[in-house]
Amino acid sequence: MVTEREFLDGYDPRAYPAVAVTVDIVTLTIRDGVLNVLLVERGEQPHAGRLALPGGFVREETLDQAARRELAEETGILPRVHLEQLATFGDPGRDPRMRVMSIAYLAFAPHLPEPTVGGDAAAARWVPVDTASGLAFDHDAILAAGLERARAKIEYTPLATAFVDDEFTIAQLRGVYTAVWGEEPHAGNFHRKVLSVPGFVADTGATTQRGGERGGPRSKLYRAGDARILHPALLRPSLER
Amino acid sequence: MVTEREFLDGYDPRAYPAVAVTVDIVTLTIRDGVLNVLLVERGEQPHAGRLALPGGFVREETLDQAARRELAEETGILPRVHLEQLATFGDPGRDPRMRVMSIAYLAFAPHLPEPTVGGDAAAARWVPVDTASGLAFDHDAILAAGLERARAKIEYTPLATAFVDDEFTIAQLRGVYTAVWGEEPHAGNFHRKVLSVPGFVADTGATTQRGGERGGPRSKLYRAGDARILHPALLRPSLER
DNA sequence: CGAATAGTGTCTCTGAGACAGTATTTT
DNA sequence: AAAATACTGTCTCAGAGACACTATTCG
Numbered sequence: 001m002v003t004e005r006e007f008l009d010g011y012d013p014r015a016y017p018a019v020a021v022t023v024d025i026v027t028l029t030i031r032d033g034v035l036n037v038l039l040v041e042r043g044e045q046p047h048a049g050r051l052a053l054p055g056g057f058v059r060e061e062t063l064d065q066a067a068r069r070e071l072a073e074e075t076g077i078l079p080r081v082h083l084e085q086l087a088t089f090g091d092p093g094r095d096p097r098m099r100v101m102s103i104a105y106l107a108f109a110p111h112l113p114e115p116t117v118g119g120d121a122a123a124a125r126w127v128p129v130d131t132a133s134g135l136a137f138d139h140d141a142i143l144a145a146g147l148e149r150a151r152a153k154i155e156y157t158p159l160a161t162a163f164v165d166d167e168f169t170i171a172q173l174r175g176v177y178t179a180v181w182g183e184e185p186h187a188g189n190f191h192r193k194v195l196s197v198p199g200f201v202a203d204t205g206a207t208t209q210r211g212g213e214r215g216g217p218r219s220k221l222y223r224a225g226d227a228r229i230l231h232p233a234l235l236r237p238s239l240e241r
Numbered sequence: 242m243v244t245e246r247e248f249l250d251g252y253d254p255r256a257y258p259a260v261a262v263t264v265d266i267v268t269l270t271i272r273d274g275v276l277n278v279l280l281v282e283r284g285e286q287p288h289a290g291r292l293a294l295p296g297g298f299v300r301e302e303t304l305d306q307a308a309r310r311e312l313a314e315e316t317g318i319l320p321r322v323h324l325e326q327l328a329t330f331g332d333p334g335r336d337p338r339m340r341v342m343s344i345a346y347l348a349f350a351p352h353l354p355e356p357t358v359g360g361d362a363a364a365a366r367w368v369p370v371d372t373a374s375g376l377a378f379d380h381d382a383i384l385a386a387g388l389e390r391a392r393a394k395i396e397y398t399p400l401a402t403a404f405v406d407d408e409f410t411i412a413q414l415r416g417v418y419t420a421v422w423g424e425e426p427h428a429g430n431f432h433r434k435v436l437s438v439p440g441f442v443a444d445t446g447a448t449t450q451r452g453g454e455r456g457g458p459r460s461k462l463y464r465a466g467d468a469r470i471l472h473p474a475l476l477r478p479s480l481e482r
Numbered sequence: 483c484g485a486a487t488a489g490t491g492t493c494t495c496t497g498a499g500a501c502a503g504t505a506t507t508t509t
Numbered sequence: 510a511a512a513a514t515a516c517t518g519t520c521t522c523a524g525a526g527a528c529a530c531t532a533t534t535c536g
Contacts, residue, residue: 017301019262021331021342060258062332088329088344090262091303101262101342103329171515189499191516196497215508216514232497412488430526432489437524451534457487458533473524 020100023067024055024139026086026146027075027107028180029126030163035179036126037143038075038109039135046096047136053143054124055102067105074124075112082108082162087145094138102137106146108162151180156233158200161224167204169219170194181236193234199227261341264308265296265380267327267387268316268348269421270367271404276420277367278384279316279350280376287337288377294384295365296343308346315365316353323349323403328386335379343378347387349403392421397474399441402465408445410460411435422477434475440468 027038039051054074058066067083083105090101114125129147133140154160160176161168170191178184194200201222208218268279280292295315299307308324324346331342355366370388374381395401401417402409411432419425435441442463449459 019260019299021260021262058260058331060333063329085328087326088304090299090344092301101344103331103342169515186499186501187514188501188516193498195516211507212514213508214513215506215511217506217508217516219515235498237499410488427526427528428487429489429528434525436489453487453535455486456484456533456535458489458535460488476525478526 018098020095020098021058022055022100022102023058023063023070023105024053024089024102024142025067025071025074025083025105025107026053026143027071027081027109028129028146028150028163029109029111030176030179031111031126033175033179035129035147037129037132037146038124039127039132040074041123041125042136050134050136051127051132052136053104053139058103063103067103067107071105071107075109078107078109078112080110080162082159086142086149089138089142091138102142104142104145106149108150108159110163110165151236154180155235156230158224158227158230161201167206167221167223169208169221170201171219173201173222177234181238183237185234185237190234197227197230197232197234199225200230201225259339261336261339262299263296263341263343264299264304264311264346265294265330265343265383266308266312266315266324266346266348267294267384268312268322268350269370269387269391269404270350270352271417271420272352272367274416274420276370276388278370278373278387279365280368280373281315282364282366283377291375291377292368292373293377294345294380299344304344308344308348312346312348316350321351321403323400327383327390330379330383332379343383345383345386347390349391349400351404351406392477395421396476397471399465399468399471402442408447408462408464410449410462411442412460414442414463418475422479424478426475426478431475438468438471438473438475440466441471442466 025038029036029038038054040054042048042050042052054070056066056070056073059069061069063085064083067085068078068081071078071081071083086104086106088101088103090099092099094100094102129143132143135143154177160173160180163176163180164172171187173194174185174187174190177190202225204221204223206221208221211218266279270277270279279295281295283289283291283293295311297307297311297314300310302310304326305324308326309322312322312324327345327347329342329344331340333340335341335343370384373384376384391400395418401414401421404417404421405413412428414435415426415428415431418431443466445462445464447462449462452459
């Protein structure tokens with residue numbers, strides 16, 4: 001990594017152009033069957049009034065801690081959120097003021113109430129991903145990277161369970177795939193498949209209190225299983241193969 | 242990302258603790274059937290004398306450009322190397338001198354001569370990944386991340402072709418999978434599979450000049466095809482399913 | 483010649499997807 | 510009753526893996 005000539009003990013960091021390091025978070029959830037992303041409205045220039053991903057400076061903490069802290073500040077506490085590093089965006093000029101390295105994180109959240117504006121954010125709100133464009137800075141690209149990661153990740157990991165409540169039905173889980181992929185898997189085959197993948201879901205023995213709103217039997221309730229990867233994977237129908 | 246209160250127009254970056262930003266590169270190649278990684282020997286403290294991943298400071302350039310530039314400086318020019326961002330390592334204390342954000346890159350290189358020590362590196366050399374441990378800083382973890390990425394990536398992309406010459410035989414391609422995965426796919430099934438995946442390889446019409454060293458027919462020569470993803474994928478035999 | 487290897491044939495088993503059918507619950 | 514939905518049965522086809530076989534070329 002750091003080479004000898006450039007980074008001697010006597011090296012003075014202040015002799016180099018300053019670089020700011022931030023984390024920006026693509027937080028996804030599903031509301032009314034639609035994939036939503038958490039955005040904040042910028043109050044200051046540049047890009048005042050535009051929507052942006054929540055984020056902030058990295059302090060004396062790990063990057064993961066920084067992401068978790070920022071997310072908690074924006075939305076109130078988030079106990080069971082899945083967080084993972086996505087990619088780092090640091091091209092010159094992405095922020096007009098100075099060089100900013102943004103370490104993007106991806107978060108999968110279950111359905112939550114409206115975000116509590118506890119932190120810095122002037123106004124944080126959920127926005128359907130279809131209508132989230134024209135974001136500040138290069139956040140359109142960061143969001144796109146997060147969406148693609150999420151779509152790929154629920155294929156071979158049980159992370160779709162991070163979008164639903166602790167106990168859920170197979171139909172609710174299917175709703176996650178429908179919302180994230182933008183297309184509905186075949187209900188019957190999906191059902192059998194989910195139950196056949198070892199460790200994906202665990203039966204609770206309970207069922208829902210009533211059937212669907214427009215009829216239908218009560219469904220069994222499941223919990224997330226202990227598998228960390230899905231074998232075999234659930235592959236997206238499209239993505240021309 | 243950057244919030245209003247913390248990053249006003251009058252914000253003074255020098256008021257914050259300085260952060261250095263580097264790129265570190267996991268460069269993989271195959272030498273004599275063994276997966277090797279490019280390492281440099283550190284001349285200065287900390288970790289003087291230990292091996293480390295090559296890398297250096299990010300200048301006024303994109304992160305991809307920084308990685309490509311550093312790699313060229315360490316190894317002489319690299320025309321057809323595949324480079325991709327891996328992850329960012331920036332926990333406090335990973336460098337004892339100051340906060341250093343390292344944006345790790347992964348490079349797939351065809352077999353190359355010994356690296357030309359054109360750049361900063363005191364001594365750069367290829368090291369079999371099996372024997373590459375005890376690296377400086379947190380480079381063991383970065384290397385591990387690179388290896389796992391490489392192993393997964395050749396499953397569903399044609400990037401294994403980045404490890405071989407422009408024209409190659411199926412057996413050479415199989416050697417790539419053997420070296421990267423650490424286990425040999427079944428020769429006959431591998432052969433048929435590679436030819437059956439659309440766009441993985443393209444027939445050149447030519448064959449090798451002679452058969453194997455210990456006998457066997459001449460093999461056909463192929464070039465990389467135009468596929469960017471492999472359908473269906475080549476899955477690792479192990480990785481208990 | 484004997485050994486090694488390229489490339490192909492074939493069989494079995496798993497799993498994906500299409501489709502249909504049954505049971506249960508709603509309005 | 511009619512509609513909706515949970516869940517299951519069954520068929521077909523693609524593909525993975527095991528194994529065997531032929532053809533070619535080396536020492």
